[in-house]
Amino acid sequence: MQLEYDLAGPGATDLFESLRAFGYDLPTAIADVLDNSLTAGAKNIWIDLTWAGRNSRVTIRDDGRGMSETKLVEAMRPGSTSPVEDRDPNDLGRFGLGMKTASISQCRCLTVMTREVDSALAVRRWDLDYLSQVRSGEWRLLKGRSLLKPEDQKLLDRENSGTVLFWDRLDTLVGDVDEDNDVVQRHFRERAEAVRDHLAMVFHRYLRGRHSVKIHLNGRPVEPWDPFLEDSGLSEALPSETLGVGSERFEVKGFILPHHSRISAEAHASAAGYNGWNAHQGFYIYRNRRLLVAGDWLGLGMQKEEHFKLARIRIDLPNSTDLSWQIDVKKSQAHPPAALRKDLRRIARAARSRASSIYRHRGKLIQRTLGDGGAFLWKHLTKHGKTFYKINRDHPLVATVLAEAEDKKPIRALMSLIEQTVPAPLIVVNNAEAPDSLAQPFEGASAELRSAMEAVFAALVSSGRSPLEAGEELIRMEPFDAYPEIVAAFVEQSMEMRRSNAGRAAE
Numbered sequence: 001m002q003l004e005y006d007l008a009g010p011g012a013t014d015l016f017e018s019l020r021a022f023g024y025d026l027p028t029a030i031a032d033v034l035d036n037s038l039t040a041g042a043k044n045i046w047i048d049l050t051w052a053g054r055n056s057r058v059t060i061r062d063d064g065r066g067m068s069e070t071k072l073v074e075a076m077r078p079g080s081t082s083p084v085e086d087r088d089p090n091d092l093g094r095f096g097l098g099m100k101t102a103s104i105s106q107c108r109c110l111t112v113m114t115r116e117v118d119s120a121l122a123v124r125r126w127d128l129d130y131l132s133q134v135r136s137g138e139w140r141l142l143k144g145r146s147l148l149k150p151e152d153q154k155l156l157d158r159e160n161s162g163t164v165l166f167w168d169r170l171d172t173l174v175g176d177v178d179e180d181n182d183v184v185q186r187h188f189r190e191r192a193e194a195v196r197d198h199l200a201m202v203f204h205r206y207l208r209g210r211h212s213v214k215i216h217l218n219g220r221p222v223e224p225w226d227p228f229l230e231d232s233g234l235s236e237a238l239p240s241e242t243l244g245v246g247s248e249r250f251e252v253k254g255f256i257l258p259h260h261s262r263i264s265a266e267a268h269a270s271a272a273g274y275n276g277w278n279a280h281q282g283f284y285i286y287r288n289r290r291l292l293v294a295g296d297w298l299g300l301g302m303q304k305e306e307h308f309k310l311a312r313i314r315i316d317l318p319n320s321t322d323l324s325w326q327i328d329v330k331k332s333q334a335h336p337p338a339a340l341r342k343d344l345r346r347i348a349r350a351a352r353s354r355a356s357s358i359y360r361h362r363g364k365l366i367q368r369t370l371g372d373g374g375a376f377l378w379k380h381l382t383k384h385g386k387t388f389y390k391i392n393r394d395h396p397l398v399a400t401v402l403a404e405a406e407d408k409k410p411i412r413a414l415m416s417l418i419e420q421t422v423p424a425p426l427i428v429v430n431n432a433e434a435p436d437s438l439a440q441p442f443e444g445a446s447a448e449l450r451s452a453m454e455a456v457f458a459a460l461v462s463s464g465r466s467p468l469e470a471g472e473e474l475i476r477m478e479p480f481d482a483y484p485e486i487v488a489a490f491v492e493q494s495m496e497m498r499r500s501n502a503g504r505a506a507e
């Protein structure tokens, strides 16, 4: 039987205009383009966001394999590769859409210039404003080197091969404004920094190690941001597990990040990540070492809460699991297959419980390991389900003050007043509203730190410890344990002083 039909293809402009609304933003769009550069074996990627008002431009250049003229034309076609086709295991692409949709979400004119080794330069352009004037709705892909200025055509001269994307008419990011528009210019610069943060996170495993890749953003290298602080040696690694459905296998590994008192204030702030500590807890999903999801409990019925923030769990997926994990076009979402939810929930629970015990009970844990009642100034007591905070009378400084005072009554009264009025509810509220905003003990107050240290040291010595013992105790004592170098220097200095005093006395 002869089938009847109408031709009902989409009009070029209409489809492009709809594809713009995929929900990319500047950082995710650039990351998607970088996936192609990495798949093409690039060792260097140069991204330039050049401000020039309405003529501002984003240029993304790589020294990867490049494309032949035929391949470029194919690559410019929306849906150039079907998502159900098997891909090379190292391919970061999937839908055959990224380069077009990501670019067009940010600009109205995408030009791609590329060159394979020992081949001629090929140039193609999608220009939305040109297409909108084409009445027939034809998919007219503009071609020819002359689309680009002579200096732009030279951009690949120094590489053996490579590809450059030019994004012009950045209507979402810049719009139709003059070059001296300070407000928009500032926004433009801020977005460039957001791009830096995003790339540092998404590609951190490509930016480090033997076969690492360099990403240069406006002339400055992008430094990797590792959510697990693996290099610090301070994160606790939970045992890794291999899970899978059918023949698909992948690895899951939990990390408990160090309590903030164990790392410097800068390291703590930088480990927080782009959206802050609370937001970045949960599962991190990587596809071929490229980060897709940066902290999420994956709809497993668990909430993000302050006391779980130290739990970060890495999932390493190969690109063959794309369909079962429902990887989306923007590569910003992934959903675990139903059959895995039980295992993932179990792993999440274990990590969360360990994280919350580190977060909450660090003090208790240390106390237990030291077997020493004097290391903490504050004691946390519970009675009939109520919590109390009491000043530790065994703390060396408290004990000395009480022992040396002629009239102990006002001191006892003062301590009891402090204990009864600790603004605990206020602290809880502040911490929940602005996590990590609490200052560290003696943050920016080194003179006060020093005199507190002197006083406690003296108290320890006067209670019968040798200076060496006192020094060792001091280094394990809160809050001095957060400043091991300063304490060590102080102890050394006081021992030195004692030695020379003793020497003088003997002369």
Ligand SMILES: Nc1ncnc2c1ncn2[C@@H]1O[C@H](COP(=O)(O)OP(=O)(O)O)[C@@H](O)[C@H]1O
Pocket: 036, 037, 040, 062, 064, 065, 066, 067, 075, 076, 080, 081, 092, 093, 094, 095, 096, 097, 098, 099, 100, 162, 163
């Ligand atoms: N920088 C590049 N270097 C070499 N080839 C590229 C580059 N960017 C895109 N391509 C080619 O264009 C094709 C289409 O890219 P894209 O639209 O992002 O879809 P996908 O990455 O899903 O295949 C890629 O499969 C690749 O063959």
Ligand SMILES: [Mg+2]
Pocket: 032, 035, 036, 092, 093, 094, 097, 098, 099
């Ligand atoms: Mg791609």
